[in-house]
Structures are given as C-alpha cells and as structure tokens.
Amino acid sequence: MPQGLSRKFSIAPMMDWTDRHCRAFHRALTKRALLYTEMITADAIIHGDRARLLGFSETEHPVALQLGGSDPAKIAEAARIGASFGYDEINLNIGCPSDRVQSGRFGACLMQEPALVAELWSAAQTAAPDVEVTIKSRIGVDEQEPRAALFALVDACAAAGCRSFTVHARKAWLKGLSPKENRDVPPLDYELVRTLKRERRELEIVLNGGLRDLDHAMAESAGLDGVMLGRAAYQSPAILLDVDARIFAAPNPAPNAIAAVEAHIPYIEARLGEGVPLHAMTRHMLGLFNGVPGGRAWRRVLSTQAVRSGADASVVRAALAEIARPAADAA
CATH class of the missing domain: 3.20.20.70 (Aldolase class I)
Incomplete structure (x- = not known):
C-alpha cells in the first residue's frame, strides 16, 4: 500500500x-x-x-x-x-x-x-x-x-x-x-x-x-x-x-468550513486561469453550510452568480460573506 x-x-x-x-x-x-x-x-x-x-x-x-x-x-x-x-x-x-x-x-x-x-x-x-x-x-x-x-x-x-x-x-x-x-x-x-x-x-x-x-x-x-x-x-x-x-488522530486541515473555503480559493483561481468555468467547481460546494445561518444565501449566491459568464472567485467570497455575517451579528 x-x-x-x-x-x-x-x-x-x-x-x-x-x-x-x-x-x-x-x-x-x-x-x-x-x-x-x-x-x-x-x-x-x-x-x-x-x-x-x-x-x-x-x-x-x-x-x-x-x-x-x-x-x-x-x-x-x-x-x-x-x-x-x-x-x-x-x-x-x-x-x-x-x-x-x-x-x-x-x-x-x-x-x-x-x-x-x-x-x-x-x-x-x-x-x-x-x-x-x-x-x-x-x-x-x-x-x-x-x-x-x-x-x-x-x-x-x-x-x-x-x-x-x-x-x-x-x-x-x-x-x-x-x-x-x-x-x-x-x-x-x-x-x-x-x-x-x-x-x-x-x-x-x-x-x-x-x-x-x-x-x-x-x-x-x-x-x-x-x-x-x-x-x-x-x-x-x-x-x-x-x-x-x-x-x-491527525490535525484537521481547517478549523471550520469558512477557513476551508478560504484555503480552497487559490485552487479555484488557478483553475479559472486555465479556463474552467466557476460553476464547474462551486456546484460541489453548495451543501457545505447546510443547517448553518446564512447557508441558504450561500447556496443562492453560488447557484445564481457562478453560472454567469466571466464569474470569478469574488462570487465565492460574496457567498462566504453571507455566512460570516450571521456569526458577526451573533457576536
């Protein structure tokens, strides 16, 4: 092995x-x-x-x-x-x-x-x-x-x-x-x-x-x-x-889902530079925040904006902001 x-x-x-x-x-x-x-x-x-x-x-x-x-x-x-x-x-x-x-x-x-x-x-x-x-x-x-x-x-x-x-x-x-x-x-x-x-x-x-x-x-x-x-x-x-x-029994790669998305954005940007459309990548990310405040907005932003011509990683950041906002409001 x-x-x-x-x-x-x-x-x-x-x-x-x-x-x-x-x-x-x-x-x-x-x-x-x-x-x-x-x-x-x-x-x-x-x-x-x-x-x-x-x-x-x-x-x-x-x-x-x-x-x-x-x-x-x-x-x-x-x-x-x-x-x-x-x-x-x-x-x-x-x-x-x-x-x-x-x-x-x-x-x-x-x-x-x-x-x-x-x-x-x-x-x-x-x-x-x-x-x-x-x-x-x-x-x-x-x-x-x-x-x-x-x-x-x-x-x-x-x-x-x-x-x-x-x-x-x-x-x-x-x-x-x-x-x-x-x-x-x-x-x-x-x-x-x-x-x-x-x-x-x-x-x-x-x-x-x-x-x-x-x-x-x-x-x-x-x-x-x-x-x-x-x-x-x-x-x-x-x-x-x-x-x-x-x-x-090993360290988790990210402390939470938000950090994992942030760590994944360089991959998204690299593939965009190769001509891969954004939605081909973000379609796999829709369920990440299921049951989390802002999760529905996360899915909506990715579903409606990632399919647009020329969509880039700013769409992911905008969707992520929908998750970060409830956490900030709660604080």
Missing part, C-alpha cells in the same frame, strides 16, 4: 459528482481520506481524451481510479494507463446498477459472474503491478441469496490474489428498480459485511452504503477495516472536517 494511503475512511466514487474539482474541494476538508474518481469505463480510457478523463492535481493524493468493464484485455490496458497517471489505487466497479452499465455487461451484473471478476482483477493487477487493485461490490443482485453471492465473489477474487473489498451493503435490483431506487430501496445488511470480515479475517473489508454521518459510519464499521461515505459526504461536506482528527 502506498505511503499515506489508508482505507480507514474514503469518499465513494459517484457518477457526475466526484470529478477532479469535487475531489480538490474535499481535500480542503480532509487530508487523509482516500478519494475516488467517478467510474470510468475501460473503453473511454483506451479511446478517449485521457488527459481530461484521468488528469488530477497532486494535492488529491491519495486518490484511486475506479474502472468499469468486462473485457479482461481492456481492463488490463485501462489499468496500465491509469497507473501511468500516478493513481494510488485502481478499483473495479462490481456494484453500479445503471441501465448503461447493464447493457455494457459490467458493474453490478458481474456479481453473477465471480470467475470473470477474478479474471478481471488478475488482468488489472498484472498490468499495474505497482498499484493495488481492489474491488467494490454489492451483496448480490436480483434473486441471488446475499450471503452466497457475496462470499462467492469474494472467495473467487481472493483466490486470485485480491485482498481488499469495499462492500455496498445492499443488493442491486437490475430488474424493476431504477438506479436512484437502487440507492435507497433494497434493505441494508451491515451485519452481513461484518460477518464477512469475521469469517475472512485475512482480507481488508470496507463498509459502504446508507451511512448518514460520521457517527453512524464509525458505529456500523466497528470491527471492520474501514468505511466509505458517499452521498452524505457530498451533500453535507462539512462532516468531512472532523475526519482527520476522529478517524486518523
């Missing part, structure tokens, strides 16, 4: 959300959490704009690349390319339930093909020997019995050499539920994930799925090797401010 990489706490790969600007913002809130890219298909990496798809800032380390695909040769090539960009981990997506993923025969539907998943893992690890390849899965799909499905997948991949598994603790229903419903409707089974760890103690097991906040995450992941937060971290990112102290 690369120096500085720990899976004790990570932020989940989320389509359309965890792009490089989101990850840079999260890095202003936690220096220790492992960050993940959105899932990127092997075909996109092989044939697409690699600089755009795979580029990231050095400040994002530790950062993992999540791959999707079902062709071992393509997964191997994508892993090799990803490793050349300097990612700290490569993760195989065996959990996404979207229609596009099903039509491409990867993601959660691969829960039904553990031997193929083991082959995919072996191909990726052989192609990128200096980067650990990990697996993120569900506990089953459709009519599968969760314990049997999860253990079959894990055991097949462990026999091939995989040692780290992140488990989203609910089934995916590929027939009858939308991708959005698959994030909420199937019941959670955290105990099954804990059982997996008790019975496969030599493996690294990380819990994911439906975790509301840091307290909930720490409670449910007791006895496991780590925990991964997804929507909670994205929609209420202020919860990340305590991760370094509570999870890693």
Whole structure:
C-alpha cells in the first residue's frame, strides 16, 4: 500500500459528482481520506481524451481510479494507463446498477459472474503491478441469496490474489428498480459485511452504503477495516472536517468550513486561469453550510452568480460573506 494511503475512511466514487474539482474541494476538508474518481469505463480510457478523463492535481493524493468493464484485455490496458497517471489505487466497479452499465455487461451484473471478476482483477493487477487493485461490490443482485453471492465473489477474487473489498451493503435490483431506487430501496445488511470480515479475517473489508454521518459510519464499521461515505459526504461536506482528527488522530486541515473555503480559493483561481468555468467547481460546494445561518444565501449566491459568464472567485467570497455575517451579528 502506498505511503499515506489508508482505507480507514474514503469518499465513494459517484457518477457526475466526484470529478477532479469535487475531489480538490474535499481535500480542503480532509487530508487523509482516500478519494475516488467517478467510474470510468475501460473503453473511454483506451479511446478517449485521457488527459481530461484521468488528469488530477497532486494535492488529491491519495486518490484511486475506479474502472468499469468486462473485457479482461481492456481492463488490463485501462489499468496500465491509469497507473501511468500516478493513481494510488485502481478499483473495479462490481456494484453500479445503471441501465448503461447493464447493457455494457459490467458493474453490478458481474456479481453473477465471480470467475470473470477474478479474471478481471488478475488482468488489472498484472498490468499495474505497482498499484493495488481492489474491488467494490454489492451483496448480490436480483434473486441471488446475499450471503452466497457475496462470499462467492469474494472467495473467487481472493483466490486470485485480491485482498481488499469495499462492500455496498445492499443488493442491486437490475430488474424493476431504477438506479436512484437502487440507492435507497433494497434493505441494508451491515451485519452481513461484518460477518464477512469475521469469517475472512485475512482480507481488508470496507463498509459502504446508507451511512448518514460520521457517527453512524464509525458505529456500523466497528470491527471492520474501514468505511466509505458517499452521498452524505457530498451533500453535507462539512462532516468531512472532523475526519482527520476522529478517524486518523491527525490535525484537521481547517478549523471550520469558512477557513476551508478560504484555503480552497487559490485552487479555484488557478483553475479559472486555465479556463474552467466557476460553476464547474462551486456546484460541489453548495451543501457545505447546510443547517448553518446564512447557508441558504450561500447556496443562492453560488447557484445564481457562478453560472454567469466571466464569474470569478469574488462570487465565492460574496457567498462566504453571507455566512460570516450571521456569526458577526451573533457576536
């Protein structure tokens, strides 16, 4: 495992959300959490704009690349390319339930093909020997019995050499539920994930799925090797401010959310200078002050002004002033 990489706490790969600007913002809130890219298909990496798809800032380390695909040769090539960009981990997506993923025969539907998943893992690890390849899965799909499905997948991949598994603790229903419903409707089974760890103690097991906040995450992941937060971290990112102290016993990077935004502004200004539109960055920051006096004004300023042509970092400062004012008034 690369120096500085720990899976004790990570932020989940989320389509359309965890792009490089989101990850840079999260890095202003936690220096220790492992960050993940959105899932990127092997075909996109092989044939697409690699600089755009795979580029990231050095400040994002530790950062993992999540791959999707079902062709071992393509997964191997994508892993090799990803490793050349300097990612700290490569993760195989065996959990996404979207229609596009099903039509491409990867993601959660691969829960039904553990031997193929083991082959995919072996191909990726052989192609990128200096980067650990990990697996993120569900506990089953459709009519599968969760314990049997999860253990079959894990055991097949462990026999091939995989040692780290992140488990989203609910089934995916590929027939009858939308991708959005698959994030909420199937019941959670955290105990099954804990059982997996008790019975496969030599493996690294990380819990994911439906975790509301840091307290909930720490409670449910007791006895496991780590925990991964997804929507909670994205929609209420202020919860990340305590991760370094509570999870890693390390100093938090900022004393509060206001200081974190101020520390993040130089990144915003640098990207603006490269032609990145402001809203591409601030869209990930809207939930930072949820429940805080001025939080609604913060969201309004960013939502209405960051999309304007020529918008610059002064918009962020103006939005931040909406937060600072109630604090000053209270004093």
